[in-house]
Amino acid sequence: MTQIDIKVASSEILEKYFIGNELPLEAPVETWINYEREEKGMDVKMKSFCHLLFYSKLGSQLFDSINLDLDGSCCLIGTTILTAVRIAVDPLTEVVYSENPDRNFLKSNNFSYGIVVVGELPYSESVGDSTNLTIAEPGYDTITNVCEYVKCVVIIMSGRPVVIEPYLPKMEALVAAWLPGTEGQGVSDVLFGDYGFTGKLARTWFKTVDQLPMNVGDPHYDPLFPFGYGLTTIPIERKATQ
Structure with missing residues (x-):
């Protein structure tokens, strides 16, 4: 079971994006993602404080994917074609x-x-x-x-x-x-x-x-x-x- 807990430092807007809505950003938003994983019946907490900077483009920018490696060590922001x-x-x-x-x-x-x-x-x-x-x-x-x-x-x-x-x-x-x-x-x-x-x-x-x-x-x-x-x-x- 994988759980991703999203905490937004300066805005709650980012959370809306994760349920499929657009992400209108008026300024850079700093976020930290805590990654928590259960493995073999044991709780293994691996916190990855990925410092993500989101910048607006004409008042609105969309990002398609934010991924964490299995060890929780890396965040990746992607934009699809x-x-x-x-x-x-x-x-x-x-x-x-x-x-x-x-x-x-x-x-x-x-x-x-x-x-x-x-x-x-x-x-x-x-x-x-x-x-x-x-x-x-x-x-x-x-x-x-x-x-x-x-x-x-x-x-x-x-x-x-x-x-x-x-x-x-x-x-x-x-x-x-x-x-x-x-x-x-x-x-x-x-x-x-x-x-x-x-x-x-x-x-x-x-x-x-x-x-x-x-x-x-x-x-x-x-x-x-x-x-x-x-x-x-x-x-x-x-x-x-x-």
Whole structure:
């Protein structure tokens, strides 16, 4: 049994966030989280005085996750790509989220654009060994369902190139986000033009797994995206001044 006791130093607002409400912050809020765990019938109290500083952005900021390591030694604040998108768009823009949108869902809504986030399941070392290098289901179905009905950008979160070539013609744009960590706002920053895309592929992106292994200089080098490939975009502000 895990219990998290939240104590807010200067405001009770934070507690509301933990029951699903927005967190409107007018100033930094310092909080301490006490972590208490029961293990093997024995009460094991491990207090982690994680000093969390929350800062407001335009009067409101949303954080998606506050996690504690099992030993209670670390706190982690994370912003998902979904929350980052909601922060980035105009307040009058409606952001509709669906974990697994089907075609009827797309047909019944008049969407302007679609942002599809797919990728691999978490793994480490040999647990992630794969002979097919595909993304997790229902990733490919989601790409097909969304991109056939609305202009879409597909964001792939993975630790390596994965099979995507058959679905590329359906997309308006493809972003290899790799493993962006806890800060989804880094993805939305380039997606919405606050910063430009500058990244280049550090390895060849194959068309099919049958081509592997494949490296620059091979006699039959025919990748989907070659080593060093990557579009460069100009931030919106700088573009407007040119």
